[in-house]
Amino acid sequence: MLAAWDMGSPLNTCWTWITNLRSLSVLGLASSLLAVLLCVRLYRRLAKPSRGVDLQKPIGTLTQRNVLWSSGLGSTPFNLFYKIPGFLASGISAAMRYPTHPRRFPKKKDDSGDAAEPPKPTKQTVEAFLVLDIEGTCNRDTGFDYPNEIIEFPVCLMRWKDKREDGLASELEVVDEFRTFVRPTWRPTLSEFCTELTGITQAQVDSAPLFPEMLAQLHQFLMKNELLDEHGQSLVRFCWCSDGPFDVRDFVVKQCFISKVRVPSWLQGDILDVRTLVLKHLTLLHPPDKSKTKKQNSKRVGVFSAAAVLRTFVVFMGLVTQPWASATRRTMNIAAQLKALDLSEFAGREHSGIDDARNITRVLAALARKGTPLQPNTPIQPHRRWPWMGPRRGEILEENLII
Template sequence: MTLETQQSLPSGPSRPSRPSWSLTSKAPAIGTRDLIIPTEIIEFPVCLMRWKDKGEDGLASELEVVDEFRTFVRPTWRPTLSEFCTELTGITQVCLKWIQAPLFPEMLAQLHQFLMKNELLDEHGQSLATVPFDVRDFVVKQCFISKVRVPSWLQGDILDVRTLVLKHLTLLHPPDKSKTKKQNSKRVGVFSAATVLRTFVVLMGLVTQPWASATRRTMNIAAQLKALDLSEFAGREHSGIDDARNITRVLAALARKGTPLQPNTPIQPLRRWPWMGPRRGEILEENLII
């Protein structure tokens, strides 16, 4: 997931110069439209971005990466990684054991220290940032599995980068009302099948343990880069940290184009799925849809 912090931003090319953090997390898609299952986070990367061209008026339009946080996370519900997960992400069981990856609650403590070090939490512990779209579901699920509350600094509204890119493209290429949705899709090349990730849902940074394949169509990071006329994806696709770094490129490009980087999706920390029992950490196996 890509997470960026900033003040409420006005439209136009200039923005208040405040620290911004880009946290990216990636996960394979978990299933079809109706598939609802537990998902465990196994990688949690963050890229911190700041506005670098602050003027006398306190406004800026150039974002740059100034710090990173990255750790693998040991799963507990299904501690053994699937072969599919390893092939997709490059993360192996030996890797998790050898580096003594922290459990999710321990990772939250480390992330909190990182945010404090970079002055990204206010005196009430609230994050000054927006967070990636995928935090909406996967962090909420993981907190339930790990028997912890969703931290206050991971609540609130978040920035779904894919939606932001699609909105930007729509403004550049408004749909022709005389044509069908499919015809308009072909006219704007980035929406075509060649550049859409069909098999997996890229969750922009957080790597989670996959338990099923998916068919949901969404624009992946490589397609976002292409849509913004940026160079190809750098690194390994589906690696959380590489996804995060590439999403920062997308955010920086949108900022240069004057796109307001504002939250567009809410997190629902109290959301519940059918497999969740009455107590935190209780998974109702009979309610799993796999």
């Protein structure tokens, strides 16, 4: 009897087939049940009455009742299988024909803000903002740990023009600019990729000052605008602002090591990461419903909720643009920040330091008008080290480079 169950016996082969068929049947049944449950859940959300077309609300309120039924969805969940493409098409087109959310479809985008929404003065403790966007040497395959050398150092100085005695303010303006190219010393020849990315030519950096000379020029600029005294002491409270922490945290600290100078005291301290501030602002615009539990809120905006599925589909297909719908730190670049705040498009050339800095000032001014407190939010480590740094300042261990 045991011999009949040998590995090559017909009985064993037959039993293997039966086991495989049973596994496939169980898997198919589970998949079918899951599909039915998802379709029923989607149908229930779709069949709810609507209060208007609003892409920021769950899918149950995405289209009006007449649009829903005119799309041919029907009154039973079984029609969902073959009529959902028509519903998506009609629902999306209806959302584009009958927009009711003024921030999603503004009549005119400019930097003056929504005319119906006046500026919101807020308590502001920082007097001046130094917006910068540094450009550095790079190759196509270099990572964040590469010893980049600064080749462009632009700064836009912003001050309040309506600050009251009680500290309330809402209007920022650019009052002065500083810009210079910087000559690299460790790798003095720019790569073709670097020139294509930044628009900076070899001739521009060859005739530029070295980094220590640039620091002296920048100090003079800050003294002229009464931010520092001749000894480098602050006269008013100011902070550095950039798109992300990299400009001061990485570029300045690396360059000071390469140039054998200490990070100036007025370049240390916390900075204002504008990208982080924009993401926080967008999150506060769409807070969780306090009347619901944490579990209910997670279901309402979860990955598998019908609302999230449709919003993801609409944004992915490019039919309706929602810059904040799937915003992450990586995707929320300067152009996306302008779009999310309903400002006009990026002005100038992206990855040009001065153009990037000028567009960041527009973002910062828009946040100020909306009543956002502008405070430093990112610490800087002036003594940070990378594996390529040798024991002495200026010494680069090329064998430790991570490319």
